[in-house]
Amino acid sequence: MGVIERVGTRPTSRKVARQDLPVTLPLDTLLQGDCIAIMRSLPAASIDMIFADPPYNLQLGGDLFRPEGGRVDAVDNDWDQFDSYGAYDAFCREWLAEARRILKPDGTLWVIGSYHNIFRVGALMQDQGFWILNDIVWRKANPMPNFKGTRFTNAHETLIWASQGEKAKYTFNYRAMKTLNDELQMRSDWVLPICAGQERLKRGGTKAHPTQKPEALLYRVLLACTNKGDVVLDPFFGTGTTGAVARRLGRRWIGIEREDDYCEVARERIAAALPLDESAIATMQSPRSQPRVAFGTLVETGMIKPGAVLRDAKNRWQASVRADGSLSHGDQTGTIHKLGATLQGAPSCNGWTFWHIEHEGTVKPIDALRQLYLLATEP
Template structure:
């Protein structure tokens, strides 16, 4: 049984089918950019004939436009949507986006619900969805996702993890009474039990730290290991092996104001965060989607790791910043800039 979240004017606009999908028009083709002596981490095999896509437009139009070609075909989706902060985000390069809802929680929930419904249709049977939010709305998002993934949960999919990204930022809480809020939350949902996951790629090396009541020993081959007896069995773990990654990430810093990685876009996330997500939940040549690409970190990391990607945002600044970020990369696969037909960039 799944609890259902109810709000005013809740409805599934796609229950009776999708409306006619808008068309996407290509505004620019950007050729690949090889660098002498450099290679993509994942190589280029299997990408022949593929062109990555950077799309300007509201996800309400872009996602339906993608469904005709990519329904059930996206291997990994990462989204970092507006958090319902009631703020307008600007940077040194101008307006990034408005995250203002006039305290209309019902409107925000309906907007988020429609987003999840479309993303679910795009997700491959073995695919994974990461939703990045904070304390304001993540508890609502989990109930919405439980509903959208209800059928997937019956097949062993659905909710898999709640990941806490704890960052060491400065500052104090605005209110004198209370604990400082120093983390975001990533929710991981999958379409089925057979989803891609490689913890061995991203887990920390065990190292020399003693855990539980383990004993440190030197194996016959000279490798240092830790052993422990449990349930009548002897378990052996080597110092140079990776552990299963935990669901609390404390080792990835947020981007400081003067961090060289910053490109002038508000709410920019560190590349290390997306690298962990992509390495754990995708393979080379897999298709990655981010419909709130913002600073362009998802397509940039996907490019470097040899994944195919589709990145979208309704903010002209986000598209400009992402395009510039990609152009500075090398080597780089070809990509095209698209927008919904009939719209004009501001």
């Protein structure tokens, strides 16, 4: 993975001059420097999708402590500090203008934020001419409590998905999303856990990044709105979640990040992300039925990885898991339920108990992993 030398810094005024940067598209590369300056160097209409996790401008006042006295590891980094709302708005106008320029006519923009900034960013997006397609509520299955007891627990963040205009074409893999959600239309409220356990990257015992996003979130976004080989740009790359998921799903990526520590972590992380094989990346276009938890949820959260092999209890058939949660057996594809029924010549099949997987040294029904997921994500 190549890395361009540091380019500029973000001055307090957030005014960034044009720089002499490469004009070719630096695919699968982390570019270190100021996001606006680097975005200005990229060719117009060259990016299929942008996922942006900009500074939230939290405006936190003072430290926050847990009931037992421990300090909460909140966002107090200098990259999240702006002198005023006006300064933050000016910064957002600049990067949004570049986002609009470098997106293809059929490209889309995703922006994630909290109540501190998402409404301001959304209005600025509309001012720039973007057309909002959806606002997605990411409801955190395991949010941080409100320790002071002075407000409702802040248990969600908002994502805005927008096209280049009201009449613009855009990619939406509707069938893949329906498959991922066990043949129910994917709704605009997504219940996914925040980073925890092994996924939470740490350096010296502390979080490598205070707002690391879960890979499951990016997995769903990229599977929904890009195709194999599409170019995804993340102008606020952080520790590289977008790049790691893009590499797994066979998408090309470009990351922009100015902080040395985050760049180091991102490079290590993406180098370790193993791409899926062709059959696992393929997605299906057929229905499935609805259990309490979608099989696709286990796939996108990494409990069952694309490419994993499932077998029935008597080891008569085996099937490979694909990226959208569908299964393949030879030239046959289907959901855990439909493919199980087809192979048995039966009218129906409960795929949760029919299919088995090796997990921690033993073979067990995939329903056992569903129960583990429920236990791990219950409030």
